[in-house]
Amino acid sequence: MKKLYSNKWVIFSLVLPGILVFVFAILAPICLSVYYGFTDYSGMGEANFIGLENYKNLMHDSSFGRALLNSLLLAIGFICIQHPLAIVTAAVLDKLGGRAEGFFRCVYFIPNVISVAVIAYLWKFIYNPDFGLLNNILKAFGYEGKINWFSPQMAIWSVLIVLIWHGFGWGMLIYYTGIKNIDPVLYEAASIDGADWKTTFFRITLPLMKPVIQINVTMAIISALKQMETVYLLTGGGPGDTTQFAANYLYQQAFKAFKYGYGNAIGVVFILICILVTVGLNKIFQNKDID
Amino acid sequence: MSKKEKTKVDSTLLQRIKKGCLWIVLILVAVIQIFPLIWLVDFSLASSTEMFTNGLLIIPEKIQWGNYVTAFVDGHFLLYLKNSILINGLAVILVVLISIMAAYACRRMRWKLSGLVKTILLLGMMIPIHATLLPNYKIYNTIGLTDTLWALLIPYVAFSLPQGLFLMTGFIDSIPWELEEAAVMDGCGIYRIVFQIITPMLKPSIATVAIMTFLNNWNEFMMASTYLSSEKWKTLPFSVLEFTGQYSSNYAVQFAVMALTAAPAVIVYIILNKHITKGVAMGAVKG
Numbered sequence: 292m293k294k295l296y297s298n299k300w301v302i303f304s305l306v307l308p309g310i311l312v313f314v315f316a317i318l319a320p321i322c323l324s325v326y327y328g329f330t331d332y333s334g335m336g337e338a339n340f341i342g343l344e345n346y347k348n349l350m351h352d353s354s355f356g357r358a359l360l361n362s363l364l365l366a367i368g369f370i371c372i373q374h375p376l377a378i379v380t381a382a383v384l385d386k387l388g389g390r391a392e393g394f395f396r397c398v399y400f401i402p403n404v405i406s407v408a409v410i411a412y413l414w415k416f417i418y419n420p421d422f423g424l425l426n427n428i429l430k431a432f433g434y435e436g437k438i439n440w441f442s443p444q445m446a447i448w449s450v451l452i453v454l455i456w457h458g459f460g461w462g463m464l465i466y467y468t469g470i471k472n473i474d475p476v477l478y479e480a481a482s483i484d485g486a487d488w489k490t491t492f493f494r495i496t497l498p499l500m501k502p503v504i505q506i507n508v509t510m511a512i513i514s515a516l517k518q519m520e521t522v523y524l525l526t527g528g529g530p531g532d533t534t535q536f537a538a539n540y541l542y543q544q545a546f547k548a549f550k551y552g553y554g555n556a557i558g559v560v561f562i563l564i565c566i567l568v569t570v571g572l573n574k575i576f577q578n579k580d581i582d
Numbered sequence: 583m584s585k586k587e588k589t590k591v592d593s594t595l596l597q598r599i600k601k602g603c604l605w606i607v608l609i610l611v612a613v614i615q616i617f618p619l620i621w622l623v624d625f626s627l628a629s630s631t632e633m634f635t636n637g638l639l640i641i642p643e644k645i646q647w648g649n650y651v652t653a654f655v656d657g658h659f660l661l662y663l664k665n666s667i668l669i670n671g672l673a674v675i676l677v678v679l680i681s682i683m684a685a686y687a688c689r690r691m692r693w694k695l696s697g698l699v700k701t702i703l704l705l706g707m708m709i710p711i712h713a714t715l716l717p718n719y720k721i722y723n724t725i726g727l728t729d730t731l732w733a734l735l736i737p738y739v740a741f742s743l744p745q746g747l748f749l750m751t752g753f754i755d756s757i758p759w760e761l762e763e764a765a766v767m768d769g770c771g772i773y774r775i776v777f778q779i780i781t782p783m784l785k786p787s788i789a790t791v792a793i794m795t796f797l798n799n800w801n802e803f804m805m806a807s808t809y810l811s812s813e814k815w816k817t818l819p820f821s822v823l824e825f826t827g828q829y830s831s832n833y834a835v836q837f838a839v840m841a842l843t844a845a846p847a848v849i850v851y852i853i854l855n856k857h858i859t860k861g862v863a864m865g866a867v868k869g
Contacts, residue, residue, distance in 0.1 A: 296772075
C-alpha cells in the first residue's frame with residue numbers, strides 16, 4: 292500500500308498537467324513581464340535594456356497613483372454601501388420564507404450572470420443625456436436640465452454606481468447563505484427571551500456572520516484592485532485619468548501609447564500589490580480570530 | 583372589547599405592518615436590480631425614433647421584431663454562441679480533470695513536495711488576470727497561438743484551476759480512507775482509484791467547480807479581444823462589442839443585440855437557479 296502511494300511516476304503524471312498550465316499561463320508570462328519591464332520596448336523593433344528607468348518613472352506617475360486611489364474608493368464603496376445593504380437585504384430575505392424568498396433571491400442575482408460587455412453598454416445608455424433612463428427618472432421628479440454623468444467630476448461616481456449595482460447580488464447571496472447556516476435554535480431562544488429584531492440582528496446575526504463578512508470583504512477589496520473590464524468599456528479610464536484603474540492603465544500604456552516595456556513594469560508592480568494585499572488581509576483576519 | 587382582545591388586535595396589526603415593511607424593502611431592491619434590464623428589453627422592441635420620450639418606458643407603436651433579426655444575423659449570434667459553449671465546456675472539463683488529479687496527488691499520495699506544489703498552484707489565485715495580458719499576447723504571437731482556440735482555453739483553465747484545486751482538496755480530505763484501502767486490497771491501481779472511486783464521490787464538488795468556472799469565463803472578453811482578431815473563435819460578448827461600432831446610430835438594434843446576448847445565460851440561470859445558488863455559495867464561502 293505504502294509503495295503504491297509513493298510511486299514517483301504516478302505522482303508526477305498526476306500533477307504534471309496542473310504544473311504545465313501554471314508554468315505556461317502564469318509563471319512564464321510573469322517572467323517575461325519582469326524582463327520587458329527593464330526595457331524600453333515599444334511593441335515593435337528593438338528592446339533596449341534601460342535598468343530601473345520604468346520603475347523610477349512609475350514612482351512619479353500621477354495616473355498610476357490615481358488608479359490606486361480609485362481602487363481604494365471602489366473598495367470603500369463596496370464595504371460601506373454595497374455590503375451593509377447586502378447584509379440587511381439577506382437578513383430580511385431570510386425571514387420571508389416560501390416561494391417569494393426563492394424568487395427575490397433569483398432576481399437579485401440576475402445582473403451577475405450578464406456579461407460585463409452588456410452591462411457596460413447598458414449603463415452607457417442609462418447615463419445617456421438624451422434618452423437615458425437616469426435623466427428621465429430625474430425629469431419625472433421635476434428636475435429639468437441634462438446631467439452629464441461622465442463629466443470629470445461625476446465620472447468616477449457613475450462608474451462606482453455601476454460596479455456596486457452589478458456585484459450586489461453576489462455579495463447578497465453569500466451573506467444569505469451565511470445567515471442560513473446560523474442555527475435557528477439561537478433565534479428561537481432570542482425570541483423567547485423577548486429580543487426584538489434589532490437586538491437579534493446585532494447580537495446574533497452579525498457576530499456569527501463574522502467569518503463570512505471577512506471573506507466577503509477580502510474578496511471585495513481584491514476585486515476593487517483588479518477592476519478593469521467595466522471601466523475599459525464604460526469610460527476607458529477617462530475623462531483624463533479620473534476613472535483610471537491599474538489594469539486598464541497598463542493595457543493602455545502597452546497597446547495604445549506603445550510603451551510595452553512600461554506597461555509590463557506596471558504589470559509587475561500591480562502583481563506585487565495584489566499579492567501583498569491578499570497576504571496582508573489574510574494575516575489581519577487570522578490574527579483577529581486568535582484574539 | 584376587553585383590554586386583552588385589544589392588545590391582540592394591535593399585535594397582529596403590528597405584525598402586518600412589519601411584514602409589509604419587509605416586502606417594501608425587498609421589492610425596492612428587486613426593482614433597482616431588475617428595472618434596467620426591463621428597460622433594455624422594452625427599448626429593444628421599439629424603433630430608434632421613439633426613444634426620445636419623457637416617460638420611463640415606451641409603448642412601441644409597432645413591436646420591432648426586426649431589431650432582433652438584425653442582431654441575430656449581423657451579430658453572428660449562432661457562431662459566437664457555439665464558440666462560447668465549446669470553449670467554456672472544454673475549460674470546465676479540463677479544470678475539473680486537472681484539479682481532481684492534482685488534488686489527489688497533493689492530499690493522498692506520499693511525497694515530500696506535496697505541500698509546496700499545492701501552494702504554488704494556489705498562488706495563481708492572487709495573480710491579477712489582466713497583468714498577464716501583455717506578456718501572453720507576446721508569447722501567443724511568437725508561437726502562433728493567436729486566433730486559435732488555445733489562446734482562450736489555456737488562460738481560462740489556468741485562472742480557474744487554483745479555485746478548482748482549492749475546492750477539490752477540501753472535498754477529497756472528507757472522503758474516508760477505508761474506501762481506498764478496500765480498493766487497494768482488490769488490486770486497484772492509483773489511476774483506477776482516482777477516476778473510478780474518488781471521482782464519482784466528488785459529484786457535488788464537481789458541480790460547484792463547473793459552475794464557478796463557467797461563471798468566471800462565460801462573460802470574459804478582455805483576453806478574447808486581445809488574443810483574437812478573426813471571427814473564427816470569437817465568443818458571445820463580441821456580438822455586443824462589434825455592434826456598437828457598426829450600428830453606432832441605430833440604438834434600437836444595439837439594445838436588441840444586448841438583450842439577445844444576455845439571454846442564454848439568464849435563461850440557463852433561471853432554469854438551474856437552485857443549483858447555481860448552491861454552487862456559488864459553496865464555492866465562495868470555501869474559496
